[in-house]
Amino acid sequence: MKKPKITITLVDQKGTCGCHRGHKIGDSFDFDTERGALCPMAMHVAFPYIDILRYGGNLPTGKDGDFRFCCPDADVINIFKLETSE
Structure with missing residues (x-):
């Protein structure tokens, strides 16, 4: 079974502080080659x-038709989207 390519993209921010790592909305990371970033x-x-x-496996889709998760820093709350491709 070939593993799908996973892309992680920052799509929103709900907290009041900027990201401590410097991530900005629109930043995108390839899980295989950029996970350290x-x-x-x-x-x-x-x-x-x-x-x-x-x-x-499959993840539940949200209201936007994709899967999103949050940064655990309550002051930042970056929202990331996960996407797969072959």
Whole structure:
């Protein structure tokens, strides 16, 4: 089974402080080649979802038709979108 390509994109910010890692809306990361560039706190949240996708599972879609997760920093609350492609 070929593993899908995973892209993580910052799509929104709900908190009152800027990202401590310097991420901005529109930043996008390839999980295989750029995961070290993503904030470790966000990666910690993303990893279980990525694992599900990598092994053939599906994630629930939100109101925008995609899957999103939040940065765990309550002052920042970056919103990331996960996308897969072959």
